[in-house]
Amino acid sequence: MKKTPRWARWIVPLALLIVWLGIGGTLGPYAGKLGEVATNDQAAFLPRNAESTQALEARKAFETSPSIPAIIVWTANGNPVTSEQQEAATRAVTALVGKPGVAAxxxxxxLSADGRALQAVVPLATNLGEEIPxxxxxxxxxxxxxxxxxxxIAGPAASQADLADAFAGIDGLLLGVALGAVLLILLLVYRSVLLPLVIIISAVFALGLACAVVYALADRGAVRVDGQVQGILSILVIGAATDYALLLAARFREELARQDDRTKAAVAAVRRSAGAITASAATVALGLLALLASDLTNNRALGPVGAIGIACSVLTTLTFLPAALVVLGRAAYWPATPKPADATAxxxxxxxxxxxxxxxAPRRVWMSTALLLAVLAGFSSTLSSKGVPLDEIFVNEAPSVSAQQTLARHFPGGSGNPAVIITNVGKAxxxxxxxxxxxxxxxVTPVTATGRPGTGDPLVVDGRVRLDATLDAAADSDAAKETIQRLRDEVHALPGAEALVGGYTAQQYDTQQTAARDRTVIVPxxxxxxLLILIALLRSVLVPVLLVATVALxxxxxxxxxxxVFEHLLGFTGTDASVPLYGFVFLVALGVDYNIFLMSRVREEAxxxxxxxxxxxxxxxxGGVITSAGVVLAATFAALMVIPLAFLVQIAFIVAFGVLLDTLVVRSLLVPALVIDIGPRAWWPSALARPMAPHVPDSAPLLGDSKP
Known part of the structure; x- marks a missing residue:
């Protein structure tokens, strides 16, 4: 058989490198442009079929012009407010009429009931975007x-400005922190100069491609992106691309230790690791796509965006990285260059x-680790996911939160965020x-012809009127949500009223109920x-069931x-309603990754x-490569903590801690000990379940160890 010319074996790797350099140079800038197509309008991420969403659509007819309220609060430094100050405040806001950005x-x-504060509402245009500050x-x-x-200044407009400030510079800051953490870990773990840089470049190329695809789809309205989705995409791609790259690079190193031909080593590394990498990516991508079954729009938005990121991560790992490793050869690992040896030893x-x-003692190991996990799991029922209070949305001090607290001290707790009732005029x-x-x-105050609540005849639009109900309790409190339930029961009981109850508190309540529904649908x-992916990969039923059970635990x-940690160390009284679902999807899908990497190799050796x-x-x-991958992924998700939002800080901690727990305990101790204790039956119903299937007796010494 004629040997392939040396020059011919370099064509494919060099061509792939040229293609990826072109992709990186052309599409790389899109990693910093997603903010152009992102929206942080929280109204766009409400439950699609909830009553509060229907009320939001119905109330638009009562707005003379679309607006978002900014609530000004004046306090006289502990003194009673004078009539002169009240008149001056009214003159000040009246002078804003016709100013750019003021919609009405x-x-x-x-004046407040205690006489120590003033309040005025300034309606701002809804399309201000970055101009709102x-x-x-x-x-x-x-x-x-x-x-x-x-x-x-309190109210939705002020909250939107604080959100914009929290997400300002998210592309550069988050990307810099994540890549810096990954690079540092790789340098410390692998003590190699070039390999960490090649892996980082592979991850950056994957992120650039993913962001370009998402940008094109978002620009055409096919997907929706907000600051949270934008941040999670960056972290997910960097973490996943690095994990897959580490697995392939470790396999390439093993192959180089067996043979001198770098091209054959790369082909063998891709062939032997592609199954585990693609199966791992499929679990994450399909797990994310399961979010399409959610009734919350922001959950649905993350599904396809995250799946696109995972697909791009796999693509760079199986094309760019092998080509780069072929070109570099052993030099990629310098100064820890692999030497010819029996890599399996x-x-x-x-x-x-x-x-x-x-x-x-396999039984002692798996029982003790399972008991530890079970004890920790016992505290999971104490995690409250009823939503985050307004004063905890931002990790640091936010002006809108301080203003809302001042408002609540002097006016009814629900001031500025009334419950909105839309009903038929005959039953008003x-x-x-x-x-x-x-x-x-x-x-309870009707909206009049001025487009604002007040005295006089209510504004009638298509036979419907709008009533604003100010609640006693703060709009973000459990008491306010309970009031919404009672209010709905009362107005729904009136025949012919066809009343809808919406507003901020109703939206929070509906989101909480929808999130609970989503968990019951999406988790299974x-x-x-x-489970299906694991069965197909491992050609077994029992082992996949065990793996799913361990990652769920x-x-x-x-x-x-x-x-x-949230309650006693970080001071959170609760989490966003979607946090447990996000944590589940990321942890279970990503946690199975490491078990896939381990068990696919175990099956090969078995x-x-x-x-x-x-x-x-x-x-x-x-052991080494999977632990490194787990530490890298934990570090990349921990980078989300640089964004001062409780939601992202909570997600960052759950995923980072959970990945480390899975990597260091579940994959390292629980799963191996459990499979050894069960024995060949763990592979049922495959041929490996039969004791005589292996070519070497099951009691063969451990890699040359004298003990069986």
Whole structure:
């Protein structure tokens, strides 16, 4: 057979490198452009079919022009507000009429019941985007003309400005922190100069391609992106691309230790690792796509965006990285250059000792680790996911939160965020009376022809009227949500009213209920998807069931630890309603990754050496690389903590801690010990379940160890 010319074997690697350099140079800038097509309008991420969403659509007809309220609060430094100050406040906001960004005439300034604060509402245009901080600053300057008072701005407009500030520079800051952490870890672990740089470049190329695809789809309205999705995409791609690259690079190193031909080594590395990498990617991508079954728009948005990122990560790992490794050869690992040897006999001493410990007492190991996880899982029920109070949305001090707290001290708790009731005009009086008699409702005011709540005849649009109900309790409190339930019961009971109850509190309540529904639907779908992929990869039923059970236990243990940390260390009273679902999808899908990497290698070794030796050899040969991958992924998700939002800080902790727990305990101890204890039956119903299937007896010594 004629040998392939040396020059011919370089064509494909060089061509792939040229293609990826072109992709990186052309599409790389899109990693910093997603903000152009991102929206942080929280109204766009409500439950699609909830009553509050229907009310939001219906209330638009009562707005003379679309607006978002900015609520100005004046306090007289602990002193009673004078009539002169009240008149000056009204003049100040009246002067804002016609100013850029002001959508309608502001309300007059009115006095609080305790006489120590003033409040006025300035309706701002909804399409201000990045200009909203500048418009709010102009509003603030006008309000500061009232002498001897402190001015603060609350309401949805102020919250939107603080969100924009929190996400400002997210592309550069988040990407820099994540890549810096990954590079540092790789340099410390692998003590190689070029390999970490090649892996980082591979991850950056994957991110650039993913962001370009998402940008094109978002620009055409095919997918929706907000700051949270944008941040998670960056972290997910960097973490996944690095994980897959580490697995392939480790396999390439093994092959180089067996043979001198770098091209054949790369081909063998791709062939032997592609199954585990693609199966791992499929679990994450399909798990994310399961979010399409959610009724929350932001959950649905993350599904396809995240799946695109995972697909791009796999693409760079199986094309760019092998080409780069072929070109670099052994130099990629310098100064720790692999030397010709029996790669199967290699393994870090730490992992040899761990394997020996498991080999001596597998039942004791898996029972003790399972008990530890079960104890931690017992605290998971204490994690509250009823939503994050307004004063905890931002990790640091946010002006809108301070203003809302001031507002709540001097006005009814629900001031600025009333419950909105849309009903038929013929039943308006009855609905108003029913609402006013509802426990927890402070006042009910119709929207008049001015487009604002006030006295006079209500504005009638298509036979419907709008009533604003101010609640006694703070709009983000559990008491307010309970009031919404009572209010709905009262107005729904009126025949012919066809009343809808919406507003901020109703939206929070509906989101909470929808998130609970999503968990009951999506969790079984994700588990089913992962189970089917594992069955196809491992050609077994029992092992996949065990793996799914262990990662589910790891998830519950992580929630238990998170409940303790959030309450006692970080001071959170609860989590966003979607946090447990996000944590589940990421942890279960990503946690199965490491078990896939381990068990696919175990199966490969078991075909030759038997189940016990297959587990021990698989653990030793993959222990270092999988642990490195877990630490890298934990570090990349931890980078989300640089964004001062409780939601992302909570997700970052859950995923980072859960990945480390899975990598260091579940994959390293629980799974290997459990499979050894069960023995060949773990592979049922495949041929490996038969004791005589392996070519070498199951009692073969552990990689040359004298003990069986």
């Amino acid at each position: 005439p502001p309300s007059p300034a009115f 500048a418009v709010l600053e102009e509003v603030r300057q006008a309000a500061q003309q009232v002498t001897a008072t402190t001015v603060q 290699e393994g870090h001493n730490v992992w040899r000792r761990i394997a020996a410990m498991i080999n001596r 009086a009855e609905v108003r009376a029913a609402a006013e008699s509802t426990d927890g409702v402070a006042a 779908i994700v588990l089913g998807i992962i 790891n998830f519950l243990a992580t929630l238990g630890v998170s409940a303790l 075909l030759t050496h038997g189940t016990r030796q297959g587990v021990l050899r698989g653990l030793i040969t993959t």
